[in-house]
Amino acid sequence: MSDAQQAPLQFETAGTPTSASCGVCRQPIASSYYTLGTQIACERCKAQLELALNQRPGFAGLVKALALGSGAGLVGAAVWYGVRAATNYELGILAIAIGWGVGTGVMRGSGGRGGLGYQVLAVMLTYFWIAANYVPDLMAGFAEPGAGELAAAPAAVRLLVAVIGSLALPFAQGFENVIGILIIGFGLYQAWTITKHVEIGVAGPFSLAQATPAKPSA
Amino acid sequence: MHATKRCEGCGIELSPALLACPACGRLVHAEKLRGLAADADGASAAGRTADAVAAWRSALELLPPGASQAEGVRARVEQLSKQLEGAPRAGMGKLPKWLAPLGGLGLLLWKFKFVLGFVLTKGKLLLLGLTKGSTFFSMLLALGVYWTLWGWKFALGFVVMIYIHEMGHVAALRQLGIKASAPMFIPGLGAFIRLKQYPASPREDARVGLAGPIWGLAAAFLAYALYLITEHGVFAGLAHAGALINLFNLIPVWQLDGGRGMRALAQRERWGLAALVAVAFFVTEEGMLLLLGLAVVWRAFEKAAPAESDRRAFLEFAGLIVALAVLCEIEVPGITAT
Numbered sequence: 001m002s003d004a005q006q007a008p009l010q011f012e013t014a015g016t017p018t019s020a021s022c023g024v025c026r027q028p029i030a031s032s033y034y035t036l037g038t039q040i041a042c043e044r045c046k047a048q049l050e051l052a053l054n055q056r057p058g059f060a061g062l063v064k065a066l067a068l069g070s071g072a073g074l075v076g077a078a079v080w081y082g083v084r085a086a087t088n089y090e091l092g093i094l095a096i097a098i099g100w101g102v103g104t105g106v107m108r109g110s111g112g113r114g115g116l117g118y119q120v121l122a123v124m125l126t127y128f129w130i131a132a133n134y135v136p137d138l139m140a141g142f143a144e145p146g147a148g149e150l151a152a153a154p155a156a157v158r159l160l161v162a163v164i165g166s167l168a169l170p171f172a173q174g175f176e177n178v179i180g181i182l183i184i185g186f187g188l189y190q191a192w193t194i195t196k197h198v199e200i201g202v203a204g205p206f207s208l209a210q211a212t213p214a215k216p217s218a
Numbered sequence: 219m220h221a222t223k224r225c226e227g228c229g230i231e232l233s234p235a236l237l238a239c240p241a242c243g244r245l246v247h248a249e250k251l252r253g254l255a256a257d258a259d260g261a262s263a264a265g266r267t268a269d270a271v272a273a274w275r276s277a278l279e280l281l282p283p284g285a286s287q288a289e290g291v292r293a294r295v296e297q298l299s300k301q302l303e304g305a306p307r308a309g310m311g312k313l314p315k316w317l318a319p320l321g322g323l324g325l326l327l328w329k330f331k332f333v334l335g336f337v338l339t340k341g342k343l344l345l346l347g348l349t350k351g352s353t354f355f356s357m358l359l360a361l362g363v364y365w366t367l368w369g370w371k372f373a374l375g376f377v378v379m380i381y382i383h384e385m386g387h388v389a390a391l392r393q394l395g396i397k398a399s400a401p402m403f404i405p406g407l408g409a410f411i412r413l414k415q416y417p418a419s420p421r422e423d424a425r426v427g428l429a430g431p432i433w434g435l436a437a438a439f440l441a442y443a444l445y446l447i448t449e450h451g452v453f454a455g456l457a458h459a460g461a462l463i464n465l466f467n468l469i470p471v472w473q474l475d476g477g478r479g480m481r482a483l484a485q486r487e488r489w490g491l492a493a494l495v496a497v498a499f500f501v502t503e504e505g506m507l508l509l510l511g512l513a514v515v516w517r518a519f520e521k522a523a524p525a526e527s528d529r530r531a532f533l534e535f536a537g538l539i540v541a542l543a544v545l546c547e548i549e550v551p552g553i554t555a556t
Contacts, residue, residue: 011251013227013243014285020230020240033240035233040240087505091466092406178363179406186407206222206231208241 020208024049034204046202053198057111065109065118066125072101073129080133092179095130095187102126103194115197122191130184131166138162138169237282245287247280254280262298271298272395275415295418299394303425340389347385350400356409357381363405375456377403379437383464384409386433390426408463420481420524424531427478431538434464438545451551461545465506468538469513476510479535480517482528488518494536498543507543 020029022042034046041049057064076098083091099122106122107114142150142158150158170180222231227244238245245251258273274295281288348354357377364373384401388411391398397414404410417423438460445453468476480488495511498504517523 009255009287009290011245011248011255011287014238014245014282014287029240033233035235038235038237040233040236083509087508089505096407097472175366178366182363182406186404201235203233203235206233208230210229210241 029208031209032205032207034202034206036200036202043205046204049200050202053113053200055111055113057109057113061110061113062117062121063109065106065121068105068109069102069122069125070105070129072105073098073125073132076101077129077133080130081136084133092183095183096190098129099126099187099190100194102129103191106191107195110195112198114195118195119192122195123188126188126191127184128167130187131169132163134166134169135159135162138165237280238285245281245285251277251280251287258294267298267301268393268395271295271302272397274298275395275397275418278418279415292418296421299418299422302393302395343389343392344382344385347381347388347401352402353381353400356403360403360405360409371452372455375441375452376459379434379441379456379460380409380463382437383430383434383467384411386429386431387411387426389433390429394422394425396422396426421528421531423478424480424482424528424534427475427481428531428534428538430475431464431467431542432534434460434467435538435541435545438464438542442545442548445548454548455550457545458548458550461542461548462506464538465504465510465542465546468535468542469510470517471513476513476535479531480514482524482531483535484525484527485518485520485523487527487532488514488520488523490532491535491539492518494539498539502543502547504543504546506546507539510539 020033020040021027022029022033022045023039024036024041024045027042029040029042032043034041034043036046036049076094080091080094080098083089083094102125103122106118106125110118139158139162141147142153142162145151150161153161170177170184173180223234224230225232225239225242225244225246226248227239228242230239230241232239232246236246254273254277258270258277261267261269261273274291278288278291278295281291348357360380361373361377364376367373368376380403381401388398388401391411391413394417396417399412399414401409401411417426438457441453441460442457444450445457467474468479470476470480483491492511492514495507495514499507499511
């Protein structure tokens, strides 16, 4: 340790005493302050934040959430499929990664607000993309001899059947796939929690008027 | 109604969210901080380094992260935790004088005492971990799920292997005086421990992160030894599965153990690991090594890698890769890979 680090520590004040200022706009605060989480804020900044959080993003926000969530889900499903194809291992933890990616995308699309509607959207997208990573396998199965009429059907029809089939696939094996179902559940839970409505702990107002200092306890 | 707390320095109203007064800078927990500092100094003077580091870590939670004191406290934590790392473990020490005349036999007896002490202390920790309700009951739940799929013998062994891996983390956390929750099992995903205090440096993070796979490796070796003794295929399966899940955990992404280990490694050490993984992959053709290698290369390009190397973390990481890759090669008689 350096000499400065070895020096005895004082536990009176943190840094040089200064006048209170807003942690957002950096302007001095005259009479009272708020805290947003652990950050100090003036009344104007606190009101602006509350306004921004309470504004509804509307249809454009929903479309953006859908697009970003789907994009993240597509990447996640492709990675999962790629890992399985390259290594032959089924890494369930990637379901959580898809939940995280979709949740983050949807949350960004919602302008960081989240809420019940976005939670439902994120869960549905997560399930869709987790299931979708089996679509290439199903498509390959349809192309094999013995696939019946599907083998001769147009590619678009086979794709549609594969997508619908993939949605039912996790439950098709029943209790034998209990771990698979649990893992999907964790992925969905991840998406659900990420897209929760953001609650910033706003506290205040607290007066900056100096009263007689309380007697320090012995 | 509960009265708003006022600053003991200037008398303004204080938000409960603050650790220092926004007007005069007075620390809200000044009294408590002085007490913790005194406790830490006293413990250091008495040679109780673990208690000292624990007191400083508690003090860190009461300081604003940007305060100059926080930097000083972090430096103390780092210094003390390095001391803890170099401190002799239970059962170790110099050869007693009365054993010296016995020469090699004396040394062997002393080594045996160390091995016995090591097994007993770690065994005690493993048993103590089971007294936590959340660990025990979540473990039972996981056992039930795995039982339905693989039968009770493999399920029990698998759960025990995950438990030993987690207790490796617990042992490292205890040694460094970092508060954490008891292990919690999640069927299908393994188990996790929630840290209540953050490691003060990448070095500490690496020690905690790699301790799990090290203990996991020991458990896999134990299973393999049992297979060699009993020739029971379940033990070979457990050794193989244990090696595989610990290798997976070394992938340096997200919250996986390898990610923590990688934090302490300098760029050249990361490239060294990448080369090692490449060699291991070409020798064993183990698919998990392909994933591990890709992630290590990705992390080797990281600009934020520390400039200083961490020899111990590198050797642990490299040793784990080699040993686990070898164990992954175990043939499992009569058991179909699931």
